[in-house]
Amino acid sequence: MDRRDFIRTGMTLGTCAAVTPSASAAAIVRRPLDMSFPKDFAWGCATAAYQVEGAVNEDGRGATNWDVFSHTSGRVANGDNGDVACDSYHRYPEDIALLKGLGVGAHRMSIAWSRIFPDGRGPINQKGVDYYNRVIDALLAAGIKPYVTLFHWDLPQALPGGWQNRDTAHAFADYAGFMAGKLSDRVHHFITVNELRCFTDLGHQQGIHAPGLKLLPAGVNQVRHHGVLAHGLGAQAVRAHARAGTQVGVADNTSLFVPVIETSEHIAAAKQAVRDDNAMFLTAIMEGRYLDSYLAAAGADAPQARAGDMAAIGTPLDFVALNIYAPTYVKADPSVARGWTPLPHLPQSPRMASPWLYVGPEVAYWGVRAVSELWGPKSLYISENGCSTDDVLDAQGHDDDADRIMYLRNYLGQFRRATAEGYPLHGYFLWSLMDNFEWADGYGKRFGLHYVDFATLKRTPKLSALWYRELIRRNALV
Template identity: 75%
Template sequence: MNRRDMIRNGLTLGAGLAAAPQRLLAAPVDLSFPADFAWGCATASYQIEGAVTADGRGATNWDVFSHTPGRVANSDTGDVACDSYHRYAEDIALLKALGVKSYRMSIAWSRIFPEGRGKPNAKGIDYYNRVIDALLAAGIQPYVTMFHWDLPQALPGGWQNRNTALAFADYAGFMAGKLSDRVHDFMTVNELRCFTDIGHQEGRHAPGLKLPPAQVNQVRHHGVLAHGLAVQSIRAHAKAGTKVGIADNTTFYVPVIETPEHIAAAKKATRENNAMFLTAIMEGRYIDEYLAQEGANAPKVQAGDMAAIGSPLDFVALNIYAPEWVRADAGPKGYATIPHIASSPRMASPWLVVGPEVAYWGVRMVSELWKPKVLYISENGASADDPVNDGRIDDADRVMYLRNYVGQFHRAVADGYPLKGYFLWSLMDNFEWADGYTKRFGIHYVDFATQKRTPKLSAAWYKEVIRRNALV
């Protein structure tokens, strides 16, 4: 038997022809996704729109914050950003070229109610009608987030004031009534932990406060209350069949070794360390461990609050980036987190530790803890340095990141968890909050001096994923 025949018959040359037979090729692995899987991209209003004084838009907390010296890298602001307010048709063309059928976008609350409440601004409503109609004309279904951090500055006390939650519910219900004839899926708020904790405890985001624990917990409560009241308001004003969920950056705990004791530790850590956010929403209560931990600093809850916060959801959307590693522990908690160290692999943003397993375990933990009907990945992506060489941006590091994470999402789908769609963050480079324009997350390069958009290597990769409906 010659070498070619041996290979055809699954044999390999080893220590002579008497070597034991060995299969060279395993059966092909099915890397496809379900036929109805929703591939999309995500953006946010303040990060891309610019035009901050156009057509009656009111000022936001991020307008104030970004114009405060020392708050944002290079004193960058969102005043122009990607100028998508004027260039949305061009951006929809980018989406269409990718082949996506879904797009996650957010509405700027202050374009609709410049003062946060009161008389609606017709020009703001008209703008989002134009965007949504253009998306639908391109065969792209919008998934609309009602709040992605840009809070109307005129609201007294911001998120420290309970009335902001009520104002948000009014705005969300109003806009759902305007859009639900064409938009079928709404997300209430984006990333509770960011606009509460980072903005009011750490001070790194708007409004830039460092409040004491009791006040931070009250801000958190107003955030989840705003979500819950908005769910009720959207359902009251939207057309029948409209679906409502949340986009949350749950802190995801990954078992450091896939054994029963470490998996149990990760599940316990996920539930307890998200007690003030997704756990409260999915269980309709603050769990005993959280209340005991906070003691006198626990939030003040009024009658009916927890019923609203626990309003049933049609779907849960997850923003998944970096893992927290956890192991079983003999201590009172039953688990211990393993800190990230200097050698932990990262993308261009220091916080973005690379751990693709978080994609699988994030979906699995949320599914097993709370059994949502449907899950989406509302954000997943990576910052990279993106050097331009002869007009090309060969961001192979971002492709590596995305390929590995999408592979883990595929594992979750294959295991039967109800993951129905994926929105890559982001369609294009944009204003990256306190990092300004120093960090690029887009799969399209934006030259902010000229506003020219250029597809990166990652855009070509994602286009092929969508074309095949399979991991590439």
């Protein structure tokens, strides 16, 4: 109602505020909406070795592709590197105390392959094994279950040819089996690899991540094949060496699509888009084959698979973990052969501090739903979800990051919808526990619940940390 409406009805803007509810309105019983999560839902945070550990030259750790990449001029914003990062290698007791203060029951961490096998394979570095034993024991002593990722992009530099070499997939399997044998008495959830699309495409097609290559399509497709093969062989190796009851899965930044309108034709288009657009990654893993449409489109550039490769890639999993950040909207389109068309993000589309991080909370629900309905995984986890904001400390040393709380509240509301509808979502790991080395963005993009002063390495809880603690305490959306 604008001012003219008030004039026509004989009301004034001042008198509007004085209107009192009727007796019938006052008698309405208001029942709060149930926003709780399942009783045994796992709440946690996520970190990755290269992004937080530092200590790159200590205790026998071998060099990685990211050490080389970040020390190459012009590769990382501001010339940043992971040499020190958050110094969690030395400060892990402090970081576990932060986790305990949040009240989490789980923590997703990764192991630096080159701390265990400095050359990627061969002699074992016992100091590296001892370090991760200490970290895991400390987590368990704090009542926090570790979920261990075996490869989060930091590839031992000594492996000949890196991911272009098929033998790297077999080296990974040897390492994965070794770690499962060492840790599965205490670690019951292993994640093989993190975000296939990033360490393959961003590193070998776009050249913006390590090793910084721009291969021709045939080379990119073969790198992708070696990545999913490493996952499959790694999953088999974990099963062969781990104790009974150990679970194994993958963490993937699957391309996820939101139907532009919630109608049957757009919902079907969104689901088909997930299957098509992930043909070389999660679709191959869940179906044990490459889609005919993918192979036909690749033509002579299609990946070369050997006998047994696809069976290994399709090794049945105990869970699938999804890293969910930004949406792609899609509509049904009968005019194209595949039946769907993605919609572009327009300049006015809302986003967080990172240019790629468009805000679309519905992707949380539709991502879980599409993966569930396409492939029927036994269990799903959100292995990463969070956002970058332009964090600053005020004069009192506080960071009131209400924008991060807005993002998290909206996305978690959509995850809650998925659990309420019965999809098998069993846990959530917020990215990230603290600000850290954000790959090609260096230290310029902050995703943490705790502010890190990278000059002093002091950790300070942001307002979002208090919000997340309250959500965990209630096991319900706050």
